[in-house]
Amino acid sequence: MVQQYSSDSPIKSKELDKFNRFPFAERVSHVISKRTDPSSIIIGIYGVWGEGKTSVLNFMEEELNKSQNIVTIKFNPWRFGEEEQMLLGFFDILASAIDRSLKTGVEKIGDVFGKYVKPVAKIINKEGIAEGISSFLTTADIDDLRSRIESILEEEKKRIVVLIDDIDRLEKREIHALFRLIKLTADFKYTAYVLAFDKEIVTSSLQERYGSGNKEAGEAFLEKIIQVPLNLPAISSQDLLQHCVDGINEALAISDINLETEEAQIFMKNFYYFTDRINTPRKSKLYTNILMFSLPILRNEVNTVDLMLIEGLRIFYPHIYDCIKNQPHIFVDNVRYEHLKERNKQILDELFKGYSDKEIEYIKNLLLFLFPQLNAIFNNSTYGSEWITVWTENKRACSKKYFQRYFSYSIPNNDISDELIDKFLNKIPDRCIEESTEHLSGMINKKNALSALQKINASILNCTSDHFKSLAAILMKIGPSLPNVQSFYGLDNPYSFVCIVIGNCIQEICIEEKIPFTIDLLETQSDLGFACQCFSYLPRDTEKYPNLKGFNTEEIDLIGHQLSNKAILELSQLKGDMLLYGENLKKLLYLCLEYNHNEIKDLISNIAKDNPSFCISLLDYFCNTVFSSDGTTRKGNFEKEQYESITKLVDPEIMYSTLKEVFSELEIGSNYPYREDGEDTNVVKQYFWFYDKERMDYKGVN
Numbered sequence: 001m002v003q004q005y006s007s008d009s010p011i012k013s014k015e016l017d018k019f020n021r022f023p024f025a026e027r028v029s030h031v032i033s034k035r036t037d038p039s040s041i042i043i044g045i046y047g048v049w050g051e052g053k054t055s056v057l058n059f060m061e062e063e064l065n066k067s068q069n070i071v072t073i074k075f076n077p078w079r080f081g082e083e084e085q086m087l088l089g090f091f092d093i094l095a096s097a098i099d100r101s102l103k104t105g106v107e108k109i110g111d112v113f114g115k116y117v118k119p120v121a122k123i124i125n126k127e128g129i130a131e132g133i134s135s136f137l138t139t140a141d142i143d144d145l146r147s148r149i150e151s152i153l154e155e156e157k158k159r160i161v162v163l164i165d166d167i168d169r170l171e172k173r174e175i176h177a178l179f180r181l182i183k184l185t186a187d188f189k190y191t192a193y194v195l196a197f198d199k200e201i202v203t204s205s206l207q208e209r210y211g212s213g214n215k216e217a218g219e220a221f222l223e224k225i226i227q228v229p230l231n232l233p234a235i236s237s238q239d240l241l242q243h244c245v246d247g248i249n250e251a252l253a254i255s256d257i258n259l260e261t262e263e264a265q266i267f268m269k270n271f272y273y274f275t276d277r278i279n280t281p282r283k284s285k286l287y288t289n290i291l292m293f294s295l296p297i298l299r300n301e302v303n304t305v306d307l308m309l310i311e312g313l314r315i316f317y318p319h320i321y322d323c324i325k326n327q328p329h330i331f332v333d334n335v336r337y338e339h340l341k342e343r344n345k346q347i348l349d350e351l352f353k354g355y356s357d358k359e360i361e362y363i364k365n366l367l368l369f370l371f372p373q374l375n376a377i378f379n380n381s382t383y384g385s386e387w388i389t390v391w392t393e394n395k396r397a398c399s400k401k402y403f404q405r406y407f408s409y410s411i412p413n414n415d416i417s418d419e420l421i422d423k424f425l426n427k428i429p430d431r432c433i434e435e436s437t438e439h440l441s442g443m444i445n446k447k448n449a450l451s452a453l454q455k456i457n458a459s460i461l462n463c464t465s466d467h468f469k470s471l472a473a474i475l476m477k478i479g480p481s482l483p484n485v486q487s488f489y490g491l492d493n494p495y496s497f498v499c500i501v502i503g504n505c506i507q508e509i510c511i512e513e514k515i516p517f518t519i520d521l522l523e524t525q526s527d528l529g530f531a532c533q534c535f536s537y538l539p540r541d542t543e544k545y546p547n548l549k550g551f552n553t554e555e556i557d558l559i560g561h562q563l564s565n566k567a568i569l570e571l572s573q574l575k576g577d578m579l580l581y582g583e584n585l586k587k588l589l590y591l592c593l594e595y596n597h598n599e600i601k602d603l604i605s606n607i608a609k610d611n612p613s614f615c616i617s618l619l620d621y622f623c624n625t626v627f628s629s630d631g632t633t634r635k636g637n638f639e640k641e642q643y644e645s646i647t648k649l650v651d652p653e654i655m656y657s658t659l660k661e662v663f664s665e666l667e668i669g670s671n672y673p674y675r676e677d678g679e680d681t682n683v684v685k686q687y688f689w690f691y692d693k694e695r696m697d698y699k700g701v702n
Contacts, residue, residue, distance in 0.1 A: 014059065018243055019235045019281060021052050025059030028194070028230065032161055033067040038154070038189040042182065042225060046199040047232035049168065050282020053196035056232065057163045060194065064161055071160050077178050078166040090181060094162070153190040160191045167197035172205045179206070179225060186225075195226070240278050247288025248308070255295035257304055267305045270369050273362035277316035287315045297409050300419040306370060306397040310406050313366070320363060323351050324371075325407045331371040332400050334382060345377050371398045393458065401451075416448040421455045425463070428470050436470065437477045446483050449494040457501045460508070469517060472505040476534070480527040484583075495530075499537035507539040507549040515555055519562050528567055529584020532591050535563055557595070564595040568603060575607050576614045579621055586622075593648055605651045612662045615655055619683045622646055637675050638686040646687070656691050659684055668692060 014022040028043065035041070047053045057074070064072045075093055153160065167178060186193055199222070207218030222229075252259065259267065278284050290311050298307055313321040324331055330344045352360045368374055372391075375381045391399040395418070397406050404412050411417050420443055428436050444452045456471070463471065475498050484495035491497060506518055518538065525531040538559070539550035551559070567588045571578050578585060592600035608615050619638055622645055626636040646655065668688045675682040 017055075017059075019052060019239055020233065021056050022059050024233050025056045026063055029060045029063035032192050032194075033064060033070050033159075035159070035192075038150075040186050040188055040191045040193075041227055042186055042193040042195065043228040043230060044199075044222070044226035045194060045196040045230050045232060047196070048198050048200075048280060050280035050285075051232055051235070052281060053232065054165050057165050057194065057196055061163060069157050069159055071158050072163065073160065074163045074165070076166050077164065077174065078169045094160070150189045158190065160188075162191070162193045164193065164195050167195060168201040172208065175202060175205045179221075182225060235281070237275070237278075240281065240284060241275055243281060244278050244284040244287060247284060248291060251288055251291035251295055254292060255299055257295060257299060259304065263305050267308060270305075270309050270366055271312065273366045274312045274316045276359070276362075283315065287312060290315060294409060298405060300422065301395070301411065301417060302402055302405050303395045303397065306395075307406060309366065309370060310397055317363060319351060320367075323347075328403055330374075331367070332373060332398055332403055334373055334388075335376050336382070341377050348377070370396075373398060414447045414451060416443065416452045416455065418455060421452060421459065425456070425459055425467075425471075428467060428474070433470060433473050433477070437474050440474060441478055441481075444478075449482050450492065450497060453494060453497050453501055457497075457504060460501070460505060463505075463508070468505040468508045469513075472502050472509075472517075472521060475502050475505070476521055476525055479534070480525075480530040496533065496537070499530075499534045502534055503537045503539050507547070515551075515558065518551075519559055522559065522563050523566055527584070528563075528570055529581055529587050531563060532567070532584070532587035535560065535591065536587070560591065560595045564592045564600075567592050568596055568599050571600075572603055576611060578607075579614075579617050589649060597648075601649055601651070604649045605654045608650050608658055609654050610658060610661075612658050615650075615658050616684065618650070619646065619687055623683060635675075635683075638683045638690075640690065643687065643690040652691060652694070655687070659687065663688075 028045075032041075032043075045053055045056060061072050061074055064070045073094055075090055077090075164178070164182075167175060170178065182193060182195075185191070203218035203222060205218070206221045207216075274287075278287075291308060294307060294311055295304070310321070310324075313324070327347070330347060335341050335344060352363065355363065364378060368378065372383055372387070375383070388399065392401050395402050397403055401415070405415075424436070424439055424443065427439070431439070440452075453475075456475075460468065460471065479495070479498045479502070482494040482498055485493050502521075506514065506521075509517055522531045522535060525534070538556065539547055540556060541547045541550035541552050571588060571592075574580070581588065589600065589604075604618075608618070619642075620635060622642040623638050624636040624642075626634050663684050666685055666688060668685060672689055673682055673685040675686070
C-alpha cells in the first residue's frame with residue numbers, strides 16, 4: 001500500500017483553496033499591478049506558522065504574472081546559509097529575472113549590479129556586508145546606480161515585485177541581515193516588496209538589535225520598514241475542523257479501517273476536546289499525517305479510537321503525551337493507597353499548569369476516557385479486575401498488555417501481533433496439521449510464546465468443532481518445545497498454559513467425539529511427560545466444581561488408565577534410564593500410581609533390586625531443589641514427604657536391602673541427619689533414618 005501522506009506543501013491552485021486565501025491574494029496583487037505611483041512600497045503579510053502565508057504568495061505570483069508590466073521575483077532567504085550568500089543570491093536572482101524581461105539592446109541590470117555590488121561584497125567583513133555595501137555605494141555614486149536602474153525600468157515600463165517568504169524561519173542574525181538588505185534596496189523606484197512572516201517572531205528578533213531591546217523597539221523598527229501591514233484573514237473554525245475531519249477520513253480509508261457507528265460517535269465526542277487547538281491548517285495536517293503513519297502500522301493491533309485520540313494528544317497536547325509515555329504507572333495502574341493517589345495527583349496538577357480552566361477540563365475528560373483508572377484520583381472510584389479483562393479484549397490503551405504499542409508503534413519482544421494470530425487461526429481449516437504446526441512454530445519464540453497462547457485462548461470461542469480438534473492437535477505438537485518455567489499454577493508458564501488451552505479446545509468438541517479424540521491425542525504424543533501434563537489440565541465435571549462440558553470421574557479414569565498403560569510400557573523399556581525423563585518422570589510415576597498402582601510398584605521395585613546406583617539416583621531425584629540467593633541450585637534434604645512417595649513406588653524392604661549392601665557401615669543416630677555440603681551419602685542416611693523410625697512406629701520428624 002502506497003502511503004499518501006500530505007506533504008504540508010503550500011498550494012498554488014485556487015481550486016485547492018479551502019480557506020478562502022485566494023480572494024485576499026488576488027486583491028493585494030491587483031492593487032500592486034494597477035499602481036501608477038513610481039515610488040517603492042513594502043507590504044507586510046502577517047500570520048503565524050502554518051496559517052497559509054506561502055500559499056498566499058503563490059497565489060500572488062500567479063496573479064502578478066498575468067500583468068505584462070510586472071516582473072515577479074520570489075526570494076527565499078532560508079535557502080542561503082551565510083549572509084554573503086543571501087546578499088549575492090538576492091542580487092543575482094533580481095538581476096537575472098529583470099534581464100530576462102528586457103528588450104534586446106537595453107543595458108543589463110546584471111552588468112550594473114556586477115560592477116557595483118559583487119566586488120564590494122567579497123572584500124567587506126561578513127558581519128557587516130549590507131552596511132558595507134551601502135557605505136561603499138554612497139561613496140561610489142549610488143545616485144548613478146539608482147538612476148541607471150530606474151531609467152531601465154521606466155523605459156521598459158516594468159515594475160519589480162519581490163516576494164520574500166520564510167523570514168521567520170531564519171536565525172536572528174540572518175533576519176537582521178535581510179532587513180538591512182531591504183533597507184539598502186527598497187527605495188528604488190518601480191519596486192515593491194511583499195514580506196510574509198510571523199510578526200511576533202520577527203519583532204522579537206529585531207528588538208534585540210535595535211532600540212532599547214524591548215518589544216516596542218522591534219515593532220517601531222518594523223513600522224519604519226513596512227508601509228502596508230496586512231494580517232492574513234482569519235480562517236473559520238468550521239473550515240479548519242472540516243479540513244481535519246477530511247484528513248482523518250482519508251487516513252482511515254488508506255489504512256482500510258472502517259469505524260463502526262458507535263466507534264465513530266465515541267471518537268468524535270472525544271475529538272471535540274482538541275478542536276480549540278486546531279488553529280492552523282498546518283496543525284490539522286500534522287495530525288492527519290501522523291494518522292497516515294500510525295494507523296496502517298497498528299491496524300488490528302490496538303484500539304483504533306484510542307490510537308487516534310492518543311495521537312491527538314501527541315500533536316495538540318505534547319506535554320501530556322510525554323507524561324503518559326514516560327510515566328505509564330500513573331495512568332494504567334490500579335492505585336489504592338492514598339499516599340500514591342496524592343503523589344499522582346500532584347504530578348498531574350503540575351502537568352496541567354499553564355493551561356486554561358477550560359483546557360484542563362477538556363484534558364481531564366479525555367484522559368478519563370482513555371485511562372479509566374484515573375477515576376481513583378479525580379473521582380475516588382475504582383474499577384474491578386473484570387474491567388481489566390474487557391479493556392484487554394478491546395486492546396485499549398489502558399490495558400498493560402497493549403499500552404506500550406501505542407507509543408512504540410511496534411509489538412514488544414514478549415508480545416505477538418494480533419493480526420498474525422488471526423491469520424493463523426483463519427487458515428487452520430485450509431491447511432493440514434503439519435503445515436499449521438510449522439506456521440505457528442515460525443511465529444512464536446521463547447519471549448512471545450505465552451502472549452501467543454493467551455491470544456489463541458481468547459479467540460477459540462469463535463471456532464467450530466472441527467476447528468477445535470485441529471487446534472488442539474497443533475498445540476499438542478508444539479507443546480513439548482515450549483519454555484517450561486516456574487510460575488503460579490502454570491498461568492505464566494507457556495509449557496503449562498498450552499495444556500490449559502488444549503483443555504479448553506477439548507471441552508468444546510461435540511460430546512460423542514470428545515473421549516476418543518482425547519485418548520488418541522494423548523496416546524499419539526511422543527513426549528509422555530507432556531501428555532501427562534495435558535491430562536492433569538483436562539476439564540473436569542465434579543460435584544464441587546460442575547462443568548457440563550468437562551469429563552466426569554469415570555471418563556477421566558478411562559483416559560487415565562489408557563495413558564498410564566502406555567507410560568508403564570515405555571518405563572519398562574527404559575528401566576534404569578527412566579531417570580533421563582527429568583522432571584517429567586514424576587508426572588508419569590504419579591499417573592501410574594493413580595491408575596496402575598501395583599504394576600508401577602512392581603516395575604520400580606524390580607529395577608531397584610540389586611541396583612544401588614539406581615536407588616541412590618531415585619532418592620536424590622525425589623529431593624526438592626533448593627534455590628540459593630546467588631541464583632545457584634542444589635538438592636535439598638530427603639524428608640518425610642519424599643520417603644512416603646518412594647514407599648509407594650518401591651517396596652521399602654527391597655530399597656533398604658539393596659542400599660544396605662553398599663552402605664552397611666553407615667551409622668544412623670537418633671537425630672535426623674540433615675544434609676551437609678559435600679556429603680553425598682546423606683540422602684541414604686536420611687532414607688535409613690525414616691525406614692528405622694517407621695519400623696519403630698516413629699512417625700515424622702519434629
